[in-house]
Amino acid sequence: MENGLFEWLVLSSVGLLLFYLLSKKFHWSKQVLIILFLSINAIYLGWRAVYTLPTMNTISIIAGVLLLLTEVAGFLQSIVFSIISWRPFKRKHVPLSKLETLPTVDIFIATYNESEDLLKRTIAACTLIRYPKNLVTIYVCDDGRRSSVRELCEEFGISYIDRKDNSHAKAGNLNHALTKSSGEIVVTMDADMVPQANFLERTVGHFSDEEMVFVQAPQVFYNDDPFQYNLFFEDRITNEQDFFMRQLEQGKDRFNATMYVGSNALFRRTALDEVGGFATGVITEDMATGMLLQSDNRKSAFVNETLAVGLSPETYADLLKQRDRWCRGNIQVVRKWNPLKMKGLSFMQKLLYMDGIHYWFFGIYKMVFLLAPLLFLVFNIYSLDVAFDQLLWFWIPAFISSQLMFKAVADKKRTVMWSHVYEVAMAPYMAMSVLSEVFLKKKFKFNVTRKGVQNDRRRFLWVTSLPYLFLAGLTAFALVKVGLYYVYPERYNVNLDVLYINIFWVLYNAMAIILAVFLSFERPRHRNSERFSVDLQGVLNGPEASVSFEIVNISESGARIELDALTLQSYLSNETEFTVSFAGVKDLKVEKKWINQRDGKLQMGLTFTHPTQVQYAEIIRVLFSEPVNAGIEKYYEKAYLTTAMYRFLKRTKKADPTFNRQVIRENVTLSGQLHVDGQTVDATVLDYSEAGCSVRLNRTLRVDQIVKVTTDERELSERSAKICWVRRKGRSRVIGLKFVA
Template sequence: MLYGTAAFSLQAIFRHRYELSVSCLLLLWLAAAFGATKLHTRFRIILLVTVMAYQAVYIVWRIFFTLPLHAGLLSMVCGLALISAELLGAWQSTVLSLFSLKKYQPPRVIWPRDVPLPRVDILVLTYNEPINLLRKTLVACKNMDYPEKLLHICLCDDGARPEAWALCDELGVCYIARKERSFAKAGNLNHALAQNTGAFFALFDADMIPKPNFLKETIGYFSDPNVGFVQTPQVFYSPDPFQFNLKFYDRIPNEQDFFMREIQESRARYNAVLHVGTNAVFRRKAVDAIGGIPTGTITEDIATGLLIQAKGYTSVFVNKILAVGLAVDRFSDLIQQRERWCRGHIQVSKKWNVLKMPGLRFRQRLIYFNELIYWLFGVQKMIYILCPLLYLICGLTILNATPCSLLMLWLPTFAGLVLSFRSFRHQNRKIMWSHIYEAAMAPYLAAAFLTEWLIGKPVPFHVTPKERTAKRAAFSWHMALPHIVLSALTVLGWAITFWRIQSGGCSGTVLQAIVINAVWSVYNMIAIVAGILLCLEQPHLRATERIPGRAAVLLRAAGRTEPISCSLLDLSETGVRLECDTVNLQKSDRVQIDFPYATGVRATVVRRKVWENRSDEMALRFTELSEKQYAGIIRCLTQWSNGYFHPEAPSDLETSRVPSYTLQRNAE
């Protein structure tokens, strides 16, 4: 913090012994309340009320007692900015905690057996994605456990590519293209809906491959005529830039998992599920009631869900991994994606004011308003990064307080926020990683928010690139520039601080202020350095992602009468890695492999490792795949993949053959 008054000494501690005793008691109470949440979740409300009370006292103290009223206009403006950032943080943490108090667990609903199953249109939206990626998604759609005559699969190609049409003709699925491409994805979807008549439609991005049980787990909820759409989480089977470029891989969750798996679940309890543009099933009647997919924004998905809920329809969130897709490859692409989301939220809020929109309940308004406020995190984080630097470099006073008062008021509040967050046992987010995520994106998202809010200049819709390959690492200087500047300013602040201390011109009060701001800047510097490292794009050598699996497969080699039992380690649509007992196979040898759902698959050995006192490990590339074999491989991939962070798979060949829950009987 930044202050410029009373000294911090043993005499000051003695004078404030009563206040410090109160602070210690508050910390002990927080610890006791947090411990109680370990015994039962109902005690969370006690912890939450305590933290809210601490926050209220702290904010009042900050507003009325710590503003640098006599330090000049610039200090006053910066002081107000810092208080605004803290108010924003208090609002966000309170809303998150309140809406996370009770867990959302909707009962699993199966379509009534005495009611014929409905026809479902499967719409896969594409513009310029690779054909091999589209093939994987379309085959996965065909693999769904649903009566074939009731599935109508369509590739909605806004690129109008002949090769995409040829792929659809090969696979026997519908191909839809339009001559003009107005309104981007929303226009593409509206055009596709005009060509289809199903009572329900499922929506997938080009890289999202559904599991066979996708419709089995979602269509049953529509037996309630008031359900407008069912949303499932976006889960990724490839690493995001934080996992890949920072080389943490599957030791940390995907950056989006916290929202997709936990925030969405909290929103669902109040019928405020955010439609994320894919992995969802809609009632056609509900979409028609809002006049089709809304246009005029670059995030039509948010507006679609919002308008359906405002019409009185219910939204359901099924928190199961029912489709998996590719994460953004590069940090620059991730920033471009988040800038689009940020601008889109602002565009939606300007066109449909959630605070005044008819049909929404108070809690829905609050959640959607909070969603808009969230995108101020870039501005908020930049304030937190710049404030200590302004003091270290310029000596600018932004907060007028003593160390004792900070110890008494700020420390219990901060500790309460940390304990409150931990009490909800968030599996997909840690406080330090939140700091890194936000600081890494802050310079770009702050500029995007302010530009869209103040100017609102139209920006074109860009499809997020997927499945890129790169043989060498490359450093993105233009993306790293803001973080390089911030790191240089931080080092400059440290140098000036060192010089001031060495020159002996620092009194006790100034020295204390320097220490506090130096520690603050070190905390920020950790995230700034991570932002720079993110711009070092690591090589992407694999054209296709491997999915870990634990299944028994049979290997048939020339010259052997009996098949060899092997354990599958990982699998892609182009090859497999196996572990077997010692076998006399060499590079380029040809074999046949029996997988669950795909037998007689021809492959060539491309690499073999022999471990001492262990089995051989072999990498094999598929040489020929029939249409049926390819469909079987895709079924294995989708069935085994539960995302990059939590890979799960059946344990052997028999358990890999999970009985398909088909709905053929109901369709008859």
């Protein structure tokens, strides 16, 4: 028996690896890999149901059945994912020339309380969209009824709409705008979503098909989400939503089941009129509206191109609130418009919509997986009862098949391990969302996700982290108890085979729990707008000189530039105001925020001051409408969980204080003394300028203390200074000093 199982393990593993390697070149091998994955996991679940359920007591029987049902539910989701991934599908571009006449277009920018800086960015980009100006009308639909937003619309020459109340939230706002407009095509754009200049060129052509009712472009995010940002893993993983927005939406398009996601979408007005406008009565009006439009054989399309970019939630707490709203909204939709009972939807449309709703139960499933090994190790409650080696014969092929199949079809947009991290992090909250919405049916107020969040210091989200700290504490307690099993085996009656299984299981979960705790450390977000790395040249003009520069990174409010102008360092240090010209932006006034010397070149931080409307629009054109940065498209590259942990621990530190300097410092090594609190301390001066210096010494001092610096250097013969920062370096301390009068 064991020889046969060993042969099964070896043959299945070798076969899976072979077809995975072939899948890099041949699509048919991906399909074989999918079949193998489904077959091996079906065999595993069949074996699990027959041979592994515990029978020693009632609570263990219940735990075992729950775990098995959870695995079956995950397998059902895998079947739907396999169908979506079976054959690649990408809709061909339909040019505007396919239309006999170009339709009129109304662009609705829905807003409630978003900052005017975000709104201004979106408005400016909408005015830059390439389409006959006489055929486009831009409306800001302001449910906040703000006079300042009305003035902003007047400044850009676009239309402003408000209403007396906020009934039905965003859906009501859009429906009200429908009564105040008449365009044949309606575009919905969130306040933070910035369209590119070719947005209409790449989408409107699909309406040449008379049965086409809505076209969806993906939501792409130009900022790092909390998983990327808080874990210092921006360059290794994608935005957590990318997999759905790019991979799953494209797969669903093959079955005319593309989901409307609330923004970056175009609608035929007559079709909206037929279904009564945007759906109301639920907090995910977008999903419901798309499903209603697709009924009765109406067509939808998904254009898988980056045509607009926006902000994903910037704090982990805001991300959880957003997902809580989506989760509850999906359950509300199935109550009001059950896809299984809706007439006019195909079998595949019903299946895909139900699978999308079923997805939100992952929180409950993942909590079962997290608690099952802990219940055994802490309370001796069995969820499975099987020999360790027998489990390996069946589980290892199932695990390998899921890893390789997913890796083959996910196109580096997601990995199994990171899916595990995302689900563990959100599981406690999504489980509560599902249970409260299903059983309590509590009315939920629609809340707009905060955007443009700034904070100056690192903070730990204690309340948010409580479920992770509880799981981490329980895990630590379980592992301590495991140690006691081995030290005092005579005191515990433990099935060693099941013990080994649960030890491995709890360690596997522990990695994701640790990352969830790390995720609760919010990094500071100092800037009010995101910076993009670019490759642009420009000219810096001052009162006495002009110098060429290269832009290192840029946002709508400022830039970091690099200059090959060491001979001008004194001049650039003393001046604070300049004008710059770059990439079509002319004579833009800037203020120097800091200056520094690195690798033989000067770097300067600039803030744009009072740009004109024309200059601002040109900046938005450079950043968004005709983007020059290539950092938006990301993939999973060497995204190991251990690397994420190491990077978090290594990079959790304060920002480099040198980027606050207004003048260049000269690097030196000078012996000197610090006079502080009536004592003299030997110190070494590392650099200095007329504004301040850095010194190294073997004593800890406090920030804001006033000291006196003396050296043999004439400029530092006797200077009073204030301590601005203190940094440990080995056994020494390096302190930053700012000279005072």
